[in-house]
Amino acid sequence: xxxxxxxxxxxxxxxxxxxxxxxxxxxxxxxxxxxxxxxxxxxxxxxxxxxxxxxxxxxxxxxxxxxxxxxxxxxxxxxxxxxxxxxxxxxxxxxxxxxxxxxxxxxxxxxxxxxxxxxxxxxxxxxxxxxxxxxxxxxxxxxxxxxxxxxxxxxxxxxxxxxxxxxxxxxxxxxxxxxxxxxxxxxxxxxxxxxxxxxxxxxxxxxxxxxxxxxxxxxxxxxxxxxxxxxxxxxxxxxxxxxxxxxxxxxxxxxxxxxxxxxxxxxxxxxxxxxxxxxxxxxxxxxxxxxxxxxxxxxxxxxxxxxxxxxxxxxxxxxxxxxxxxxxxxxxxxxxxxxxxxxxxxxxxxxxxxxxxxxxxxxxxxxxxxxxxxxxxxxxxxxxxxxxxxxxxxxxxxxxxxxxxxxxxxxxxxxxxxxxxx
RNA sequence: GGCAGGUUGCCCGAGCGGCCAAUGGGAGCGGACUGUAAAUCCGUCGGCUUUGCCUUCGAAGGUUCGAAUCCUUCACCUGCCA
Numbered sequence: 001x002x003x004x005x006x007x008x009x010x011x012x013x014x015x016x017x018x019x020x021x022x023x024x025x026x027x028x029x030x031x032x033x034x035x036x037x038x039x040x041x042x043x044x045x046x047x048x049x050x051x052x053x054x055x056x057x058x059x060x061x062x063x064x065x066x067x068x069x070x071x072x073x074x075x076x077x078x079x080x081x082x083x084x085x086x087x088x089x090x091x092x093x094x095x096x097x098x099x100x101x102x103x104x105x106x107x108x109x110x111x112x113x114x115x116x117x118x119x120x121x122x123x124x125x126x127x128x129x130x131x132x133x134x135x136x137x138x139x140x141x142x143x144x145x146x147x148x149x150x151x152x153x154x155x156x157x158x159x160x161x162x163x164x165x166x167x168x169x170x171x172x173x174x175x176x177x178x179x180x181x182x183x184x185x186x187x188x189x190x191x192x193x194x195x196x197x198x199x200x201x202x203x204x205x206x207x208x209x210x211x212x213x214x215x216x217x218x219x220x221x222x223x224x225x226x227x228x229x230x231x232x233x234x235x236x237x238x239x240x241x242x243x244x245x246x247x248x249x250x251x252x253x254x255x256x257x258x259x260x261x262x263x264x265x266x267x268x269x270x271x272x273x274x275x276x277x278x279x280x281x282x283x284x285x286x287x288x289x290x291x292x293x294x295x296x297x298x299x300x301x302x303x304x305x306x307x308x309x310x311x312x313x314x315x316x317x318x319x320x321x322x323x324x325x326x327x328x329x330x331x332x333x334x335x336x337x338x339x340x341x342x343x344x345x346x347x348x349x350x351x352x353x354x355x356x357x358x359x360x361x362x363x364x365x366x367x368x369x370x371x372x373x374x375x376x377x378x379x380x381x382x383x384x385x386x387x388x389x390x391x392x393x394x395x396x397x398x399x400x401x402x403x404x405x406x407x408x409x410x411x412x413x414x415x416x417x418x419x420x421x422x
Numbered sequence: 423g424g425c426a427g428g429u430u431g432c433c434c435g436a437g438c439g440g441c442c443a444a445u446g447g448g449a450g451c452g453g454a455c456u457g458u459a460a461a462u463c464c465g466u467c468g469g470c471u472u473u474g475c476c477u478u479c480g481a482a483g484g485u486u487c488g489a490a491u492c493c494u495u496c497a498c499c500u501g502c503c504a
Contacts, residue, residue: 085433087499162499226460253458260459290457323458369469370451377466379452410451412458 006064013268017194019218034066036189041073042099046242055110067117074100074125082167152198171202178203189216226259248307249342252315255299263294318342333402340416347418355392362415381408
């Protein structure tokens with residue numbers, strides 16, 4: 001191994017779950033700048049952690065000199081890829097268009113659009129929307145043996161519960177993307193999540209069948225929790241990158257709370273630190289887990305990547321204030337106020353509502369019933385003191401740091417109430 | 423097109439005329455123990471103006487004092503036959 005090959009780095013990071021001919025891929029990546037693509041379907045208004053894996057991987061390839069084509073699935077998003085959980089509900093064209101735009105803006109932040117190997121954004125709607133059914137069936141469909149399509153894992157699992165022709169056909173659209181990008185832009189490599197492996201190889205094979213030339217592909221592993229279940233299932237669902245859908249504070253907290261046994265794996269996947277530093281953090285986590293050095297590094301780095309350094313710094317300060325273990329009254333108003341604004345806060349003017357109402361108002365509880373239950377379970381706190389009376393109404397004497405009430409549910413979830421007037 | 427089976431709370435799944443807001447498991451939430459970790463144990467888990475009321479068991483009607491449970495129609499899913 002004379003010159004470092006980016007594939008070795010990706011392998012070290014555990015990012016290669018599947019790949020086409022590994023040696024051919026290594027040769028390609030060891031040569032000149034490879035044009036590669038990765039696609040994101042607008043199935044939600046925001047990307048999530050799974051997509052982030054692909055984005056940082058694309059960036060690694062770009063930093064190694066290769067040229068990214070970032071595809072947003074304006075067309076494939078209209079169809080929906082088959083998943084095990086069952087048939088999707090089709091989104092309207094307006095919704096898909098709106099999400100396409102949001103996703104397009106979001107992906108733009110993760111790759112560079114400058115230099116010799118500047119990234120290019122493409123939308124498969126551009127070459128798919130105008131295609132006639134006749135052309136599609138003749139030029140694309142002809143290359144897909146149905147018996148092979150039926151053998152694909154996701155399809156096979158769906159045969160019992162049912163799958164529409166629409167979703168069954170998804171692989172043709174995505175494969176067509178690879179062929180299109182191969183022909184029009186010289187793209188010879190596609191990567192994606194391992195759940196996309198069937199679609200990815202479909203594209204590589206279509207390129208080979210139609211042009212007789214070799215296309216490369218690899219898939220990253222699915223990230224799971226220590227117990228093997230899917231990750232990113234926090235309150236409200238996935239781990240979103242959009243600050244509107246998941247506050248940067250909550251995002252940071254997620255990474256800070258990663259299980260010890262997963263820290264190393266996640267650092268390898270997401271961190272841009274040198275290998276030695278990551279190995280050192282892994283060692284620290286193994287030897288002194290209570291220091292949570294790995295978690296802190298992970299949370300800092302990923303939050304900075306997604307939400308910026310300034311925001312991350314504010315969150316760190318907020319976390320230190322709220323979790324520092326000191327007395328709230330010892331904190332100065334500016335510090336506590338800033339911390340609570342990061343954690344989530346609401347404003348109340350005049351009369352102060354009951355604790356139950358405040359729990360709902362701040363979003364710490366979904367309903368009054370849940371708020372009462374939480375109090376009954378001993379999980380509600382006002383200014384770090386357990387609340388036992390569901391009828392309790394805080395008074396102005398309870399205000400700390402110049403007008404704040406600090407509400408907490410459980411050990412980790414804080415919210416502030418800024419009281420004015422009265 | 424015919425026949426059979428199915429559609430229950432976030433998910434999986436019991437219930438098959440009153441004792442059903444509906445057994446059980448998982449997820450979630452809270453407590454204890456910790457390190458804002460894991461594991462474990464305990465509790466909780468539709469809503470509300472909370473000793474009661476309201477809305478839920480694919481949809482709409484109907485039978486009944488009373489329906490998730492019976493009948494009719496519709497929608498969707500699965501299997502077998504055409």
